[in-house]
Amino acid sequence: MTTAAIPYTVEPRPDTGLNNVKLGIWLFLASEVMLFGALFASYILLRVGAPPGTWPEGATILNVPLATLNTAVLISSSVTMVMAWASCMKRDLGKFRLYMGLTVLCGVGFLIIKAIEYGAKFQHHLLPSTNTFLAIYFTLTGLHALHVIGGMAVNAWFWGPGSKMWHTAHQQFTNRVETAGLFWHFVDLVWIFLFPILYLL
Amino acid sequence: MAQPGTAEREERHDDHSAAHEADHQLGFWRRVVFSVDHKVIGIQYTVTSLFFLLFGFSLMMLARWQLANPGEALPVIGALFGASRMPGGVMLPEFYNQLGAMHGTIMVFMGVVPLAVGGFGNFVVPLQIGAPDMAFPRLNMASYHAYFWGGVIMLASFFVPGGAAQSGWTSYPPLSDIAPTGQTVWLVGMIFLITSSLLGSINFIVTIIQLRAPGLTFFRLPFFVWAQFVTAFLLLLAFPPLEAASFMQLMDRVAGTSFFLPSGLVVTGQALEVSGGGSPILWQHLFWFLAHPEVYVLILPAMGIIAEVIANNTRKPLWGYKALVYSVVGIGFLSFVVWAHHMFLTGMGTVMNAFFQTTTMIISIPSVIILTALILSLWGASMRFNTPMLFALAFLPMFGIGGLTGLPLGLSAADIHLHDTNYVIGHFHYVVAPGTIFALFAGIYYWFPKATGRRMSETLGKLHFWPSLLFMNGIFFPMLIQGMAGMQRRLYDGGASYSHAQDVLWWNDVMSWSAWGLGLTQVFFIVNFFWSLKKGAPAAANEWQATTLEWSAAPSPPPHGNFAVQPVVYRGPYEYSVPGMERDYLPQDDPSETAADTGSGHGLPDPVPAE
């Protein structure tokens, strides 16, 4: 499929200092901010509107230790992700493989812990339909988990078959890793707010 | 339709020719269905959305039978709809509600926006900025397919048990939460459509920022591009909350949550077995947070089209280009802080009502500035009254009526009487129907020669225009009258059972006949469109003697890659009737400079094209 040669896909446009992909991913993240923002807004309205005593404190229903562990896992994956990009910059394929691999593993770890959490909830018949707190909890963390899965799929591809581009178009590959990294850090960022709001307040 | 093959082979023989030869080896699927060329995608959006517009309009033409003749059987075709919709040819209330909800949904999300943004935006913007394509061609293709399949899902909803969505295009809970299955299908369809718009908006913003030709600074952009630029930001930031809300309503319907279901809800005598604790108002906030910017998405591209057509057919620069630009940016920004004027009657309190009333009044200012600038642009014109110009000229007073009738609605005290009446329907249809849709017709008649290399028939164009203008007013003006008399909207019997509506009931007949007349009139357009594709007279590259790049720098139709040579821009977009020049237009990329070359309109020539 031939596309007409589009300028600035890899090299930056002089007056903006950006290439197309970097601008594109930040715009996408802007829309994601609005998406999660709407859900946080729902949380606020529902909680403020709940009659006194009907809204449970997160810690009484949710597993704080597991979630804290998950927070550490996600933060670690963010570091390994940015280290993977740094390895691209230093043209160290071995290090790139290591760090990107760790990032994917951390992502898997996050999802496993999440699955354990959800499983425990379902076992105790704590479902989204049980009350509005659980409804917003499952929706927020569920949507977040979908983003983790998406990000992981992209990262796994760059670790695996996508890494062929390391040799054929290294600069473009590095840019793509950076772009994937931006998405991944955003996923971490959302969790940084999700965790205290849902679990600790 | 564009014939890339034939235009291609006569093209230049530089090093791109090999790539383009390879392009022709692409099979039907890669070239037509999964094309990544913005022009093909633009045409795909255009054809698909025109079909949906016709379909959505037909739904309402059907509903108008019930409104004019409540409880009567529709002759001949009534029986075709089956016992679940129109037993014995008499429309059931449930089906009437489906027609209403789907008419709105289809017209807004599957008709107007995809045509205005997906169709015109995709086809024209890269050409007008001198780019070979959009920044992300494959994303563009994905956006179209998300739209197409979302549309299919929406249409499929008519055939699920219980029928299509029937809680208004606004889908207010709790009603929408407990409505039949079609509502779930609606929500899934919306998620597809929203995704399409989100991906598309990213593409537009990056394209306009990054792919402008050398010398094309922001203040040399055609106003159409500015309008699409602001529109893209509206779509990018306003749609996600509705996506979130749709997801939550989906959870309510499928997973038993109570995001929008309050405690103690009783349905037909039985308490609902849900956890409760939800907020119906939450949906309204999230819905209108999108839907208000959405109406600006409906109008801004239209204003952009009108600006292009007026500048071209008055043979003079637009009046107040900078005012237009600042106003369109201002509208974009303000459109995010007026949404609760749709919620004046929900009990927010006087302070909040006052806040939103104020912002709503303020946003009318840039709208008026734009309309005024367009009207003032007519002064001293050498006017050409071709079909695009007729539609553009009609747009001005029609949008004026639409805008003015919005003012009482934006004042919370007056809105107490007018909210949810036919007046509201009259208001917004004036803006969208003889407003935006007329602008879209103007755009089709204007850019058809560029896209196809053929001219449309002026005779058929005029036969399309005049009755359409008459019938549009015949449909929507009476709504203002009925609304002011207190007739509620969405009434299955057209108000027949309400004593206070009796005096204005007869307008239902006028409106229905006008609707059917409008429908018939579109036949002229449809015939013109398809006949001209095959038999239209050949069009020139610069068919309208225009100044913008799509006309001056590309053939009709443009080949893959658009331009033989990268255009360089030397001046603003509307250098018509430049004093001292023989020709009455000076294209943006024409390197010859005259003494009166005004660059961006300041009277100072540019010695070197800016980077």
Next chain:
Amino acid sequence: MSEQHAVDHGAHHDHADVDRHVRVYVLVFVALLVLTVVTVAISYLDLPTGPAVALALFVALVKGSLVACFFMHLISEKKLILWVLALTVFMFLGVLLGPWITDLDQVKLFGT
């Protein structure tokens, strides 16, 4: 095709440069872990709702800023991106607070 004309950013960032960034990443990582512990610790203090929310959000904001500024390189990002984000933050606050503010029982203006 564009690769031939690409400016190789790798050449502009020598290894020492990247190493300096890596040192920052490690520091930020440690800070994030510490702040996570702080967040959880605060929750055990059993503060009244107002201060609890404010403090939790404040810490989250600090953590988020570290991720955004250093991992996402916002601290050295181009102006255009920063403007897009500023606009987004404004809209985000609008959708976040709008529904709640309109729902408050008593919104007083000038003592009305």
